Amino acid sequence: MxxxxxxxxxxxxxxxxxxxxxxxxxxxxxxQVHAGMVRIDGGSYQPLYKENGKARNVTVEPFFLDQFQVTNREFLLFVEQYPKWRANQVSPIFADQGYLSHLDSRSVSKQDNQPVTYVSWYAAMAYCKAQGKSLPSTEQWEFAAQANDISPLGIKSAKFKRKILDWYAKPATDPLPDVHDTEVNYWGVYGMHGVVWEQVSDFNSALVTGESRGDSALDKQLFCGSGATQAADPGDYAAFMRYALRSSYAAEYTLATMGFRCVKDR
Amino acid sequence: MKFLRSLFILILVFSPVTLANQLPASSVYHFDSAWMNQNSQTREIVELRGEARLVAFIYTYCEHTCPLIISKIKDVLHSLPRDLATRMPVTLITLDPVRDTPDQMKAYLLKNSLNEKQWEILTDNKEDIRVLSNLFGVKYKAMSKDELAHSNVITLLDADGVILSQLRGLNEDKKSLIDKIISSF
Known part of the structure; x- marks a missing residue:
């Protein structure tokens, strides 16, 4: 008993x-806390393009975003661990000739903390996956990028819009900064604007319309000329530039001016 | 001795085993990934290797284009010599891994009278689907809870996963695709 x-x-x-x-x-x-990441409170976000002539709002759920862009050093650690992503072993369907070409004659530590560039979308996806993360969706990235230093909706300020455009207008000849030496926004995220373009998981959703009966579902309203009449905020030129870049990008391209950071949904 | 060693290397390089194992550089089967079919069986992507096949991206709730993609594939198959028409494997990849469960995919095959010996639907997590869609040059986007916009592409892969031909858009003439299929067998 x-x-x-x-x-x-x-x-x-x-x-x-x-x-x-x-x-x-x-x-x-x-x-929840993830090292090196900050929580982005969700909210509502107005994508650049209208749908059926109406501006629309998308709800973005809270998520965690890397504070800094992935650096050369971090990416090289990944490549050491996953040899199929080494420059001399990567399959040509996953990355073009430029892949990691900037690191060939690498001076030991000078570029270590610069954002990694010359990385294809496939390689960026594989990197984030290996960290238990993924690339941000367009909506997540754009939502976090609306913040300036004092407000999550800094983009409403004409001054901030102007500042982003000035950054974009700067020729990309200067060496890239250390990821820590960049501007920090309201969320605690560094270098969202003015350093490098950043990859998103669904870049290949640009140029698709709701009219999926049409042949390749290419969105006529996005082509040159009529583009701006469909935009929810025609003053947001920087968003147009990002949109244009994504829609002309292919997943194996590696660019001197394109880097990335990762997200976690929870 | 040196001669023997180079002979050995030559044999190694050109042995049928090595040739069979090495994927061509442009094969989509380089994408190591594990998928699941309508019977909840795991399908490593390399398991698709060995036979030429048709591949298309769909989702089973699709009301507009997907039925047209399916009927276009059937149309292509019907234009082939009879033995080929009944044996050419067709792999469909879902674009909606949340709603397209194996049961749902199985029901879809049944509903559309698609023989499982020839037709298969595969699903995976959303990241892997994104990667595969890019390897095929397919674009897609969720428009609402129930609708996805997507490119309409039917792809012919050779036995090693190299893209031989694509029908991009449903109005495109199927002749070039059919010729490619016949010449690849």
Whole structure:
């Protein structure tokens, strides 16, 4: 009898432990922390293009974004671990000739903390996957990029829009900065504007319309000329430039001016 | 001795085993990934190797184009010599991994009278689907909860996963695709 009671007590204790574990894990999900990432509170976001003539709002769920762009050093660590992504081993369907070409004559540590460039979309996807992360969606990236230093909706300010455009107008001949030496926005994310273009997971969703009966579903409203009449905010030229870049990009391209950072959904 | 060694290397390089294992540089089967079919069986992408096949991206709730893609594929198959028409494998990839469960995919094959010996639908996580869609030059985007916009592309892969021909758009003439299929067998 004593034994039965003891067993019963044991079961009860283990149940309590399980229950308290449950509560504990619930508590950690609400205050989840990932090293090197910041939480972007969700919200509503107005994509650049209207749908059926109407500006639309998209809800962005909260997510975690890397504070910094992935650096040369971080990417090289990944490449060491996954040899199929080495410059001399990568399959040509995953990256063009330029892949990691800037690191050939690499001076030991000078470029270590610069954002990695000359990386294809496939390689960026593989890098994020290896970290248990993924590339941000267009909506996630654009949502986080609306923030200036004091407001999540800094993009509403004409001054901030002007500043982004000035950055874009700067010729890309200067060496890239250390990722830590860039401007930080409201969320604590560094270098969203003015350093390099950044990859998004669904860049190949640009130029697709709702009219999927048409042949390749190419979006006529996005072509030159009529483009601006369909935009929700025609003053946001920088968003046009990003949109244009994405829609002309192919997943194996590697560019001197394109880097990336990763996200976690929770 | 040196001669023997080079002979050995030559044999190694040109042995049938090596040739069979090495994928051509432009093969989409380089994308290491594990998919799941309508019977919940795991399908490593390299398992698709060995036979030429047709590939298209769809989702089973699709009301407008996907039925047209399917009927276009059937149309292409019907234009082939009889033995080829019934044996040419067709792989469909879902663009909606959330809603297209194996059960749903299985029901779709049944509903459209698509013989499982020839037709298969594969699903995976959304990132892998993005990667594969890019390897085929397919664009897509969620328009609402129930609708996806996507390019309409039917692709012919050779036995090693190299893209031989693509029908881009449903109004394109199927003749070039059919010629390619016949000449690749």
């Amino acid at each position: 004593k034994r039965v009671i003891f067993l019963y007590f044991g079961l009860w204790v283990s149940q309590v432990v399980v229950l308290s574990d449950l509560f504990a894990s619930e508590a950690t999900t609400t205050t």
